[in-house]
Amino acid sequence: MKFKLNFVYWYPTFAIRGSFLSQRMGLLRYIYMKVETEIITACIRKDERAEYELYRLTYSYLMAICLRYTSDREEAKEMLNLGFFKILTNLKKYQLETSFKAWIHRVMVNTLIDEYRKKKNHKTHIKYVEDYEEVHEDVDVNNALVKMDVEQIHALIVKLPPVSQRVFNMYAIDGFSHREIAEALGISEGTSRWHLNFSRQKLQEMIIQINPNIFKLVAG
Numbered sequence: 537m538k539f540k541l542n543f544v545y546w547y548p549t550f551a552i553r554g555s556f557l558s559q560r561m562g563l564l565r566y567i568y569m570k571v572e573t574e575i576i577t578a579c580i581r582k583d584e585r586a587e588y589e590l591y592r593l594t595y596s597y598l599m600a601i602c603l604r605y606t607s608d609r610e611e612a613k614e615m616l617n618l619g620f621f622k623i624l625t626n627l628k629k630y631q632l633e634t635s636f637k638a639w640i641h642r643v644m645v646n647t648l649i650d651e652y653r654k655k656k657n658h659k660t661h662i663k664y665v666e667d668y669e670e671v672h673e674d675v676d677v678n679n680a681l682v683k684m685d686v687e688q689i690h691a692l693i694v695k696l697p698p699v700s701q702r703v704f705n706m707y708a709i710d711g712f713s714h715r716e717i718a719e720a721l722g723i724s725e726g727t728s729r730w731h732l733n734f735s736r737q738k739l740q741e742m743i744i745q746i747n748p749n750i751f752k753l754v755a756g
Contacts, residue, residue: 571636580627591620597637598644604705605648607694619647645710649720652702692742696735703731 571593578586598619602612623643630639693701702721706712707728712720717728 573632576627576630576632576636579624587624590624594620594623594640598640601641601644602648604690604693604709605652605702615648615651616644618651619644622647641710645706649702649706653720653722688746692739695742696738700731700735700738703728704735707732708735 571590575586575590575593579590595616598616599612602615602619603609606612606615623640626643630636693704696704699721703717706717706720707714714725714728714732717723718725721728
């Protein structure tokens, strides 16, 4: 009998860790993806039809990740293709007993971070703060975001300054620690904390512009 294992996932476009926001966003928008081990093993053998099928199956999920790191759709497509190439070239390292979704997610995010670091001018946009203590998570902001849909939240995130946007994505959505962010972006942990807090403040300001009474509703 031929062994066959299916990977079936319902993917939330966003997953804000440690808050009710992750539950809210997870319920609003899902990306369905089914990847069979046969496709993975065929891709390892350099089967072009299998590679195309894997690209088709993972496209929406990977594009959702890319669009959180850039508001330029053409750049997002370019990053997606680069990330998918790295997924293909590293498939031999993937272990079937682990989550395929988590594995390609990490490859894609690492690709985005690597390409960002290669840009010569990225340091000019960084606010450096060597010693900064992170304030407690802003519950009001999280609760306000819970009342918004995924598209609205995404539209706000991409309006953040480049470095703050990346720190917010990496910490609040992709689950990186401040130490990991600091190493990836070449900044201190204090600078990472500063950008996270700055992002929360800017999100609060933008939310108020959309709905001036939203925090009164949250408090009530």
